[in-house]
Amino acid sequence: MTTIAPPRRASMRRVSPHAQRRHARVVRLVLAAGLVAVIGMWWASVPAGYATTPADLATTVGELSGMLGGYLVCAQVLLIARVPWFERAVGLDKLVLWHRVLGTTVLFLIVTHVLFMVIGGELLDHSLPWTEFVSMLGNYPDMVTALIGTIAFLAVGLSSARLIRAKLSYEVWYWLHLTTYAAIFLTFLHQLSAGAHFIDNPINRVLWLLLYLGTASAILTWRFLLPTLSAWRHRMRVVAVVPENVGTTSLWFAGAHTDELGVRAGNFLLFRFLSWGHLLTAHPFSVSRVPHDGTMRITVGAVGDHTRRLRDLKKGTLVFVEGPFGHFTADRASRDRILLVAGGAGIGPIRALAEDLLLRGAKPVLIYRAHSADDLALLAELQGMRGLTVVPVVGRRSELGYDPLGPEGLHSIVPNLHEWEAFICGPEGMAARAEDSLRELTMPKRFIHREELSMS
Structure with a gap:
């Protein structure tokens, strides 16, 4: 059994609840300002008197819902891109909640976009809905890839529904959600090549490119590059596996620079164990003993296949951690x-x-x-x-x-x-x-x- 000395005495620093709520409001205002900007882009590029016929009106609604969905999907992934400002201001638990709420909104806007674009074309060409849908796939650039991306979005959204999510393992859900990045790329192409508000409007094109490039840069930086470098610098190894009772196990870790992780009591981290059955996913666990003298502990209940297998981990197993996260301190x-x-x-x-x-x-x-x-x-x-x-x-x-x-x-x-x-x-x-x-x-x-x- 590994033992450690008690952590150093911390000062009783108090954070005003009003300040925390103010920070959350700032994040909401930033997201809302972006939404207003997108509506402004749409409004500025709609020709005067365009929505005078049912076909024009349906098409306009479809275009607006598509632009709003395109913006909100960027906001959705940015919320969980581990951007430090967002996490410090709101807390990862609330960001995940906001991410879920936006996911429902994005799905609604995507479906609305597709339906109204088809309805608009159907009314204009006096064709059947299915005929118009096939015609759009063949006559507009990048529509096939957009269809594939839309199907991926729908699959990810449905997998998060409560009844379906309860039947999926975390690993299946995790890998299914990684396809969101591919879906964003596939649907982005047709926005610039077929979107009426981007084809002839260079300002809108530049702004939209900056939105997506900025989102991609944030994800690559804070979701992949920096966590990988940090995980390698603080790489830990399992030094003890202690069964606390039938369903609870404590894991002790030792590694380099663990005291510099900044973990506080109540924080949680994402742990990726470099062992068979654990390598492909990272799971969140709270610390039950904060890092001190290069060691740290988590105490985990056996609530699924992954957590039940933790008791079988071997001493010396390499562990990559990401975090800390959370405001439960x-x-x-x-x-x-x-x-x-x-x-x-x-x-x-x-x-x-x-x-x-x-x-x-x-x-x-x-x-x-x-x-x-x-x-x-x-x-x-x-x-x-x-x-x-x-x-x-x-x-x-x-x-x-x-x-x-x-x-x-x-x-x-x-x-x-x-x-x-x-x-x-x-x-x-x-x-x-x-x-x-x-x-x-x-x-x-x-x-x-x-x-x-x-x-x-």
């Missing part, structure tokens, strides 16, 4: 009384967060939820932290006869929760229930902190 604490709620693999980041809070002078209370005593990973370690009050809550609701994370259950453990601040990490259902109960106990939403690690 002690810096967000702005009250003296702090409640931690953990369950399942959420105990990893909560354990690291508890240690950081203790070093800052806080005395948090941890409610540790589990179905059985065997599921309480890291319990002895937590109970050994001076100043941390650990309250294990063990048993299923049917066995206990009540919901320990309901308002009554939480109030019985910690009265006056409206005066406290909470950090919650665990399975989605558990975390949502705890948050709802805290809200019912009149804890303001700005004092309830959750962060989702899922990139899908």
Whole structure:
């Protein structure tokens, strides 16, 4: 077993929630300004009186939806391109959420674009929809590649639908989503070669090229080049694999310059293990012990094929990491009384967060939820932290006869929760229930902190 000394004492630096909301508003304003600029490009290049017939009107709607979709797909991929300004201002969990919302909008605009362009041509040529569709493929440049790209977009979008996503492994979802980059390239070609607002408008062409070249440069820089260089510089190796219980495993890493990664308690990183069955995908895991003296630890629950196979990793396995990401850190604490709620693999980041809070002078209370005593990973370690009050809550609701994370259950453990601040990490259902109960106990939403690690 690898042991490390406690991390250095951190200062109790507080970040204003108002400042965080202001930064998020700035990002929204930047995206909205780009949207207005695209509408301006479209409006400035529409001939006067163009939409006077049903055919012209349908075509105009199709062109506008295509331009808006083209802009938003760039915005969508930029949000998760690991651009430092976006991540610092908003947090990767919210960026992923915004990415999903924009994905739905992009799909709607793409479908609208195709339908209205076909309808416009159909009304103009007095042809059948299928005949007009085939005619467009044959008579306009780069339309076949655009069709292939559109099909790829639809496949990616459908794979993110809740029912379909639940049936796909992370690896299948991950590789399917990588085709988005090919889809963007394939659909981009026809925008310049067949788009009415670009063919005869050099200013629009230059602006559109800059938009796509800038997006591509950001992705290549922050999604591939810099992470690869950083991963090689901080390359780590697995030095210990420790089964904590039947379903939870801790992995210890050692590597060069790990203290320079800037990882804080509550952060997560993307881990790519250079081992069979792990090489092709990178998965997000929170740290359960921050880097110190060249070592770091994560504690992972077995919730899928990938995480179950982690227990079989060999000592010495090379690991590339990307990050850190996330705002689920002690810096967000702005009250003296702090409640931690953990369950399942959420105990990893909560354990690291508890240690950081203790070093800052806080005395948090941890409610540790589990179905059985065997599921309480890291319990002895937590109970050994001076100043941390650990309250294990063990048993299923049917066995206990009540919901320990309901308002009554939480109030019985910690009265006056409206005066406290909470950090919650665990399975989605558990975390949502705890948050709802805290809200019912009149804890303001700005004092309830959750962060989702899922990139899908």
